[in-house]
């Protein structure tokens with residue numbers, strides 16, 4: 008039986024051999040680290056290094072961006088990269104394309120049908136409530152589309168509702184405790200497909216509104232601002248929370264904002280449509296007005 | 300709360316758009332309407348100029364409440380600015396509430412250049428609400444408001 012991994016290697020080999028793409032961005036197993044890492048395959052004979060299975064947890068979408076930015080000074084020819092995506096990763100690629108950080112024809116999207124990554128007995132939260140086992144956007148699809156799909160319940164949303172039910176003072180101390188542990192390492196930002204600004208406000212020397220001190224208050228401002236900057240564009244991939252070394256429950260914040268936006272402006276999920284217009288960069292004259 | 304409510308006065312910051320709400324406040328003043336003096340007004344070109352960073356920074360630097368005011372929908376000097384304000388404001392207000400800021404401390408209002416009376420009423424009611432709520436505790440735990448070091452001080456430059 009041919010597996011998705013076999014198909015993937017063959018597809019990558021053909022694409023490179025025929026010169027349809029300059030690079031295939033997929034996962035390879037790194038023995039020393041004992042984990043699947045991003046792998047940039049440029050020669051057809053290296054396509055056999057690619058893997059696809061439950062170990063492919065990391066989203067490759069942000070690497071498209073890092074690669075383009077690093078190579079932009081040396082590369083003058085137009086180039087095309089094929090990227091392997093799970094459903095959640097595909098939404099990240101849509102994010103980057105919609106934010107006009109890459110041209111559509113610079114990317115060839117190889118979607119893989121995914122039933123969840125990580126330990127099968129202890130899947131990440133996002134896999135347990137995944138609605139996109141088939142990537143919403145792709146150029147080539149590997150794997151069988153499942154016949155029936157049901158919409159799973161969302162424990163994360165329930166958690167958000169629970170926090171909303173607390174006293175405001177309890178919420179303040181809950182977040183103060185979490186934010187006081189934040190190191191401002193910015194891992195959450197680096198892995199985020201929505202945080203694709205060429206210069207981030209938190210790196211800017213003269214923003215006047217942000218400081219780098221790691222006090223609970225400054226960190227609260229960091230998180231509130233970052234959440235607002237990705238509001239309506241966050242594709243709920245969970246990479247920020249996965250990358251955080253301090254275990255700060257960032258997805259509770261992102262889910263809160265995403266669910267508010269859906270409720271307020273009746274918009275579809277972010278990153279599922281290449282024509283999407285993020286909800287906070289447009290408006291309807293009939294938007295809710297009762298708050299003023 | 301370390302200060303007793305008796306000698307504490309609410310401190311509010313109001314971001315008023317130049318073309319409507321600031322003129323409305325001006326009208327309230329020239330018409331000699333009485334309202335509490337607790338609001339420090341910051342004039343902005345349009346309500347959509349108010350980034351969420353401004354609201355957060357105001358609260359952190361000691362404001363007990365923040366008002367964002369602009370032209371009525373349809374009347375923005377830049378045609379559509381306040382439609383964006385309206386969307387963003389609802390999102391940021393709910394987010395801040397989620398993070399532990401009392402929702403009554405952040406408000407928005409549409410005040411036209413002719414609505415001196417509305418300005419008077421909005422400010423009066425807002426000050427009353429905040430007086431009941433007491434001081435905002437969205438400040439450093441040690442009670443000290445962060446003062447940047449000398450080399451960072453240019454960052455605070457008044458307005459360039």
Ligand code: SF4
Nearest residue numbers: 189190192193195251
């Ligand atoms: S990854 Fe975690 S510790 Fe690092 S800046 Fe983000 S929230 Fe803070």
Ligand code: SF4
Nearest residue numbers: 199241242244245247
């Ligand atoms: S879930 Fe986190 S990493 Fe993913 S898009 Fe949203 S903010 Fe960015």
Ligand code: SF4
Nearest residue numbers: 202204207208233236
């Ligand atoms: S935190 Fe804001 S400014 Fe920084 S990269 Fe993300 S969206 Fe851009």
Ligand code: FES
Nearest residue numbers: 316345369370376
């Ligand atoms: S100019 Fe008043 S809200 Fe835009």
